[in-house]
Amino acid sequence: MWRAFARLPRALEGGTEVVQQITLTQHLPPHSNVRNFCSTYYRKKHNLQPIIMTSSSKPKVVFVLGGPGAGKGTQCSKIVDRFLFTHLSAGDLLREERSREGSEFGTLIEDYIRNGKIVPVDVTCSLLENAMKNSGKSLFLIDGFPRNQDNLDGWNRQMSEKVDMQFVLFFDCDEEVCVKRCLNRGQGGSGRSDDNLESLKKRIQTYNNDSLPIIKHFEGAGQVKKIDASPDADKVFSEVERTFLSSGF
Numbered sequence: 001m002w003r004a005f006a007r008l009p010r011a012l013e014g015g016t017e018v019v020q021q022i023t024l025t026q027h028l029p030p031h032s033n034v035r036n037f038c039s040t041y042y043r044k045k046h047n048l049q050p051i052i053m054t055s056s057s058k059p060k061v062v063f064v065l066g067g068p069g070a071g072k073g074t075q076c077s078k079i080v081d082r083f084l085f086t087h088l089s090a091g092d093l094l095r096e097e098r099s100r101e102g103s104e105f106g107t108l109i110e111d112y113i114r115n116g117k118i119v120p121v122d123v124t125c126s127l128l129e130n131a132m133k134n135s136g137k138s139l140f141l142i143d144g145f146p147r148n149q150d151n152l153d154g155w156n157r158q159m160s161e162k163v164d165m166q167f168v169l170f171f172d173c174d175e176e177v178c179v180k181r182c183l184n185r186g187q188g189g190s191g192r193s194d195d196n197l198e199s200l201k202k203r204i205q206t207y208n209n210d211s212l213p214i215i216k217h218f219e220g221a222g223q224v225k226k227i228d229a230s231p232d233a234d235k236v237f238s239e240v241e242r243t244f245l246s247s248g249f
C-alpha cells in the first residue's frame, strides 16, 4: 500500500486540526495522475493545495482496555511516538482532577481510586470531553475507558454522536502478570495509592465483574482488536503497530 497525508489547516475545520490519511492501492502506475497529484514535490512545484478527502470531520477515537497493569499506558506512549494519536488516560485525568486545588471531586475520586471502584461517569466523561476539546487534535487513544456499564451509558449519552469510534484495543494479560507489574511499578516509586496488594485485589475484582462485560459487549459488535500483552513491551508493540497499520493509520 502507498500512503499520502493531507493536512487541513485548523481554520478550515472550526479549530480542529484534521489529519487525514489517504491510502491508495499499489495498482496505480508510478506516474499516474493520482500519484503525481499526491506527491509533495508535484504539489509544491505547481503550487497546488493538498488533497482533502473528507470521510468525516468528527474526531476519531480508539478505546484502550485491559486489566490493571496490562501495559495500556506503556503501549499508548509507543503508539503516540509512531502514529498521530493523542493519548488521554481516564485514570491520569482523574488523578489530575483529584490534585487540582478547589476541585469539588477530589475526595470522591481518591475514595474510588483507593478502593478500586469506578468513578461516576459524569465526572470522567466531562474530563475526557474537555481534554479532547482543549487539545485541538482529532485522533485520540482513550485509555481505561469505558470501564463499566455506567461509563458506557454516559459516553453514549454525551459523546457517541460527536466522535467516530474506530475500534477497541484490548490488551489481554493474565491476572498474576498484571498484579506483578503493578506491584513492581509501586516498588519503583509510582506514588500511586492503588499500587498495593489490597487495592489491586479490588481493582482486579472490578475489572472481572464490570470491565470484562464491556469488552465482551464490544467483541459481540466485532469492534475488538485483541493483543496478547504478556510478552515484553517491544514485542507487544509490534502487534499493536501491525493492527494500526492494517486499520489504515
Ligand SMILES: Nc1ncnc2c1ncn2[C@@H]1O[C@H](COP(=O)(O)OP(=O)(O)OP(=O)(O)O)[C@@H](O)[C@H]1O
Pocket (backbone or CB within 6 Å): 066, 067, 068, 069, 070, 071, 072, 073, 074, 075, 091, 144, 181, 182, 184, 185, 229, 230, 231, 232, 233, 234, 236
Ligand atoms: N510488556 C510488558 N512487560 C513487562 N512489563 C511491562 C510491560 N508493559 C508494561 N510493563 C510495566 O508494567 C507496569 C504497568 O504498565 P502500564 O502502566 O503501562 O499499565 P496500565 O495497563 O496502563 O496500568 P493501569 O491500568 O494500572 O494504569 C509498568 O511498570 C510498566 O513499565
Ligand SMILES: Nc1ccn([C@H]2C[C@H](O)[C@@H](COP(=O)(O)O)O2)c(=O)n1
Pocket (backbone or CB within 6 Å): 068, 069, 089, 090, 091, 092, 094, 112, 113, 116, 117, 118, 119, 120, 124, 143, 144, 145, 146, 147, 151, 194, 203
Ligand atoms: N474510566 C475510569 C478509569 C479509571 N478510574 C479510576 C479507578 C481506577 O482504579 C483508577 C486508576 O485507573 P488506571 O490508571 O489504572 O487506568 O482510576 C475510573 O474510576 N474510571
